[in-house]
Amino acid sequence: MVITIDGPAGTGKSTVAMALAERLGFDFLDTGAMYRAVGLEALRRNTNLEDPRELAFVARHARIDFDWAKHPPTVKLNGETVGHLLRGGEATRAASYVAVVPAIREMLVAQQQRIGRERQNLVTEGRDQGTVAFPKAEFKFYLDATPAERARRRVAQLRSRGEIVDYNEVLGGIVSRDTRDATRSVGPLAVPPDAQVIDTTRMTQQQVVDAMAERVRAASAAASRSAAPAGG
Secondary structure, three states: OEEEEEOOOOOOHHHHHHHHHHHHOOEEEEHHHHHHHHHHHHHHOOOOOOOHHHHHHHHHOOOEEEEOOOOOOEEEEOOEEOHHHOOOHHHHHHHHHHOOOHHHHHHHHHHHHHHHHHOOOEEEEEOOHHHHHOOOOOEEEEEEOOHHHHHHHHHHHHHHOOOOOOHHHHHHHHHHHHHHHHHOOOOOOOOOOOOEEEEOOOOOHHHHHHHHHHHHHHHHHHHHHHHOOOOO
Protein backbone atom coordinates (compact mmCIF):
# COMPACT_ATOMS: atom_id res chain seq x y z
CA MET A 1 0.00 0.00 0.00
CA VAL A 2 1.20 3.51 -0.84
CA ILE A 3 -0.04 6.61 1.00
CA THR A 4 0.87 9.97 -0.53
CA ILE A 5 1.01 13.30 1.27
CA ASP A 6 1.43 16.39 -0.87
CA GLY A 7 1.34 20.10 -0.19
CA PRO A 8 3.37 23.32 -0.25
CA ALA A 9 6.39 24.07 1.91
CA GLY A 10 5.81 24.51 5.62
CA THR A 11 2.62 22.49 6.03
CA GLY A 12 4.35 19.86 8.17
CA LYS A 13 4.31 17.12 5.53
CA SER A 14 7.57 15.48 6.60
CA THR A 15 6.79 15.44 10.31
CA VAL A 16 3.24 14.20 9.77
CA ALA A 17 4.27 11.59 7.20
CA MET A 18 6.94 10.26 9.54
CA ALA A 19 4.49 10.03 12.43
CA LEU A 20 1.81 8.38 10.27
CA ALA A 21 4.29 5.82 8.94
CA GLU A 22 5.39 4.99 12.47
CA ARG A 23 1.81 4.59 13.66
CA LEU A 24 0.84 2.31 10.76
CA GLY A 25 4.13 0.40 10.70
CA PHE A 26 4.95 1.64 7.17
CA ASP A 27 8.22 2.83 5.66
CA PHE A 28 8.62 6.61 5.29
CA LEU A 29 9.97 8.32 2.16
CA ASP A 30 10.98 11.97 2.44
CA THR A 31 11.23 13.01 -1.21
CA GLY A 32 12.10 16.58 -0.27
CA ALA A 33 15.32 15.24 1.24
CA MET A 34 16.25 13.88 -2.18
CA TYR A 35 16.03 17.34 -3.76
CA ARG A 36 17.87 18.90 -0.83
CA ALA A 37 20.60 16.27 -1.17
CA VAL A 38 21.10 17.27 -4.80
CA GLY A 39 21.08 20.91 -3.67
CA LEU A 40 23.72 20.14 -1.04
CA GLU A 41 25.90 18.44 -3.64
CA ALA A 42 25.46 21.44 -5.96
CA LEU A 43 26.62 23.76 -3.18
CA ARG A 44 29.61 21.56 -2.45
CA ARG A 45 30.59 21.70 -6.12
CA ASN A 46 30.09 25.48 -6.27
CA THR A 47 27.51 24.93 -9.01
CA ASN A 48 25.69 27.82 -10.61
CA LEU A 49 22.17 27.34 -9.23
CA GLU A 50 20.74 29.35 -12.11
CA ASP A 51 22.08 26.86 -14.70
CA PRO A 52 19.74 23.85 -15.18
CA ARG A 53 22.34 21.96 -17.21
CA GLU A 54 24.92 22.20 -14.46
CA LEU A 55 22.36 21.11 -11.87
CA ALA A 56 21.27 18.15 -13.99
CA PHE A 57 24.93 17.10 -14.34
CA VAL A 58 25.32 17.20 -10.55
CA ALA A 59 22.13 15.15 -10.09
CA ARG A 60 23.24 12.48 -12.55
CA HIS A 61 26.47 11.97 -10.63
CA ALA A 62 25.02 12.16 -7.11
CA ARG A 63 24.10 8.84 -5.47
CA ILE A 64 21.19 9.23 -3.09
CA ASP A 65 20.25 6.26 -0.89
CA PHE A 66 18.17 5.57 2.19
CA ASP A 67 19.15 3.32 5.09
CA TRP A 68 15.84 1.51 5.60
CA ALA A 69 17.14 -0.23 8.72
CA LYS A 70 16.87 3.11 10.55
CA HIS A 71 13.59 4.68 11.67
CA PRO A 72 13.15 7.15 10.12
CA PRO A 73 15.43 6.12 7.24
CA THR A 74 18.65 8.10 7.11
CA VAL A 75 19.61 9.85 3.88
CA LYS A 76 22.99 9.14 2.31
CA LEU A 77 24.69 11.24 -0.34
CA ASN A 78 27.48 9.36 -2.12
CA GLY A 79 27.69 7.05 0.89
CA GLU A 80 27.81 9.85 3.49
CA THR A 81 24.99 10.27 6.00
CA VAL A 82 23.78 13.83 5.44
CA GLY A 83 20.32 14.03 6.98
CA HIS A 84 21.48 16.52 9.59
CA LEU A 85 22.72 18.86 6.83
CA LEU A 86 19.59 18.90 4.70
CA ARG A 87 17.21 21.03 6.80
CA GLY A 88 19.40 24.11 6.94
CA GLY A 89 18.53 27.26 5.05
CA GLU A 90 21.25 26.88 2.38
CA ALA A 91 20.32 23.33 1.35
CA THR A 92 16.65 24.27 1.33
CA ARG A 93 17.31 27.31 -0.83
CA ALA A 94 19.39 25.26 -3.27
CA ALA A 95 16.64 22.64 -3.43
CA SER A 96 14.19 25.26 -4.69
CA TYR A 97 16.36 25.65 -7.80
CA VAL A 98 16.93 21.91 -8.17
CA ALA A 99 13.23 21.09 -7.97
CA VAL A 100 12.26 23.09 -11.06
CA VAL A 101 14.71 21.33 -13.40
CA PRO A 102 12.66 18.81 -15.46
CA ALA A 103 15.55 16.39 -15.99
CA ILE A 104 16.19 16.17 -12.24
CA ARG A 105 12.53 15.66 -11.40
CA GLU A 106 12.32 12.82 -13.91
CA MET A 107 15.40 11.16 -12.40
CA LEU A 108 14.18 11.42 -8.83
CA VAL A 109 10.57 10.46 -9.58
CA ALA A 110 11.87 7.30 -11.28
CA GLN A 111 13.89 6.52 -8.15
CA GLN A 112 10.84 7.17 -5.95
CA GLN A 113 8.72 4.82 -8.05
CA ARG A 114 11.39 2.15 -7.78
CA ILE A 115 11.36 2.55 -3.99
CA GLY A 116 7.56 2.24 -4.07
CA ARG A 117 7.87 -1.10 -5.85
CA GLU A 118 10.55 -2.35 -3.45
CA ARG A 119 8.98 -1.35 -0.11
CA GLN A 120 5.82 -3.24 0.79
CA ASN A 121 4.02 -0.38 2.57
CA LEU A 122 5.07 3.22 2.12
CA VAL A 123 4.08 6.70 3.28
CA THR A 124 5.64 9.19 0.87
CA GLU A 125 5.50 12.97 0.99
CA GLY A 126 6.34 15.73 -1.47
CA ARG A 127 4.68 18.01 -4.00
CA ASP A 128 3.86 15.59 -6.81
CA GLN A 129 3.50 12.22 -5.11
CA GLY A 130 -0.23 11.76 -5.66
CA THR A 131 -0.27 13.41 -9.08
CA VAL A 132 2.91 12.15 -10.79
CA ALA A 133 4.93 9.63 -8.79
CA PHE A 134 2.06 7.48 -7.45
CA PRO A 135 -1.18 8.46 -9.23
CA LYS A 136 -2.72 5.09 -8.30
CA ALA A 137 -1.87 5.27 -4.60
CA GLU A 138 -4.52 3.77 -2.33
CA PHE A 139 -4.72 6.89 -0.12
CA LYS A 140 -3.89 10.48 -0.99
CA PHE A 141 -3.76 13.52 1.27
CA TYR A 142 -3.00 17.16 0.54
CA LEU A 143 -1.92 19.37 3.45
CA ASP A 144 -2.29 23.12 3.30
CA ALA A 145 -1.93 26.14 5.60
CA THR A 146 -1.79 29.91 5.23
CA PRO A 147 1.56 31.34 4.06
CA ALA A 148 1.83 33.30 7.32
CA GLU A 149 1.46 30.16 9.42
CA ARG A 150 3.88 28.22 7.24
CA ALA A 151 6.45 31.02 7.58
CA ARG A 152 5.99 31.04 11.36
CA ARG A 153 6.64 27.29 11.53
CA ARG A 154 9.69 27.54 9.29
CA VAL A 155 11.19 30.37 11.35
CA ALA A 156 10.66 28.40 14.56
CA GLN A 157 12.29 25.34 12.99
CA LEU A 158 15.36 27.25 11.81
CA ARG A 159 15.77 29.20 15.04
CA SER A 160 15.60 25.96 17.03
CA ARG A 161 18.73 24.95 15.10
CA GLY A 162 20.49 28.15 16.01
CA GLU A 163 20.03 29.90 12.65
CA ILE A 164 19.37 33.64 12.57
CA VAL A 165 16.41 34.26 10.26
CA ASP A 166 13.99 37.08 9.46
CA TYR A 167 10.27 36.28 9.38
CA ASN A 168 9.46 38.56 6.43
CA GLU A 169 12.33 37.12 4.42
CA VAL A 170 11.13 33.59 5.12
CA LEU A 171 7.54 34.54 4.23
CA GLY A 172 8.69 36.07 0.94
CA GLY A 173 10.67 32.91 0.17
CA ILE A 174 7.65 30.71 0.80
CA VAL A 175 5.40 32.78 -1.46
CA SER A 176 8.04 32.70 -4.21
CA ARG A 177 8.50 28.95 -3.76
CA ASP A 178 4.74 28.42 -4.04
CA THR A 179 4.72 30.25 -7.35
CA ARG A 180 7.67 28.28 -8.73
CA ASP A 181 6.21 24.97 -7.57
CA ALA A 182 2.79 25.69 -9.06
CA THR A 183 4.07 26.91 -12.43
CA ARG A 184 6.96 24.56 -13.19
CA SER A 185 6.65 22.49 -16.35
CA VAL A 186 7.20 19.07 -14.76
CA GLY A 187 5.35 17.83 -11.66
CA PRO A 188 3.74 21.15 -10.67
CA LEU A 189 2.26 21.46 -7.20
CA ALA A 190 -1.42 20.57 -7.47
CA VAL A 191 -4.14 18.90 -5.45
CA PRO A 192 -4.65 15.32 -6.67
CA PRO A 193 -8.31 14.99 -7.80
CA ASP A 194 -8.95 12.12 -5.37
CA ALA A 195 -7.00 13.51 -2.38
CA GLN A 196 -8.42 14.51 0.98
CA VAL A 197 -7.45 18.13 1.62
CA ILE A 198 -6.55 19.00 5.22
CA ASP A 199 -6.01 22.63 6.29
CA THR A 200 -3.45 22.37 9.08
CA THR A 201 -3.37 26.09 9.94
CA ARG A 202 -5.17 25.61 13.26
CA MET A 203 -4.41 21.92 13.80
CA THR A 204 -1.72 20.28 15.86
CA GLN A 205 0.49 17.61 14.37
CA GLN A 206 -1.29 15.02 16.51
CA GLN A 207 -4.71 16.05 15.20
CA VAL A 208 -3.54 15.80 11.58
CA VAL A 209 -2.01 12.36 12.10
CA ASP A 210 -5.12 11.16 13.94
CA ALA A 211 -7.38 12.27 11.07
CA MET A 212 -5.26 10.57 8.44
CA ALA A 213 -4.77 7.34 10.38
CA GLU A 214 -8.52 7.13 11.08
CA ARG A 215 -9.36 7.46 7.40
CA VAL A 216 -6.85 4.77 6.40
CA ARG A 217 -8.01 2.38 9.09
CA ALA A 218 -11.72 2.95 8.42
CA ALA A 219 -11.31 2.40 4.68
CA SER A 220 -9.12 -0.66 5.21
CA ALA A 221 -11.64 -2.14 7.64
CA ALA A 222 -14.49 -1.52 5.21
CA ALA A 223 -12.51 -3.15 2.40
CA SER A 224 -11.83 -6.18 4.60
CA ARG A 225 -15.51 -6.54 5.45
CA SER A 226 -16.58 -6.34 1.81
CA ALA A 227 -13.96 -8.92 0.84
CA ALA A 228 -14.95 -11.38 3.58
CA PRO A 229 -17.06 -14.37 2.41
CA ALA A 230 -20.70 -14.25 3.41
CA GLY A 231 -21.69 -16.60 6.19
CA GLY A 232 -24.43 -19.17 5.81
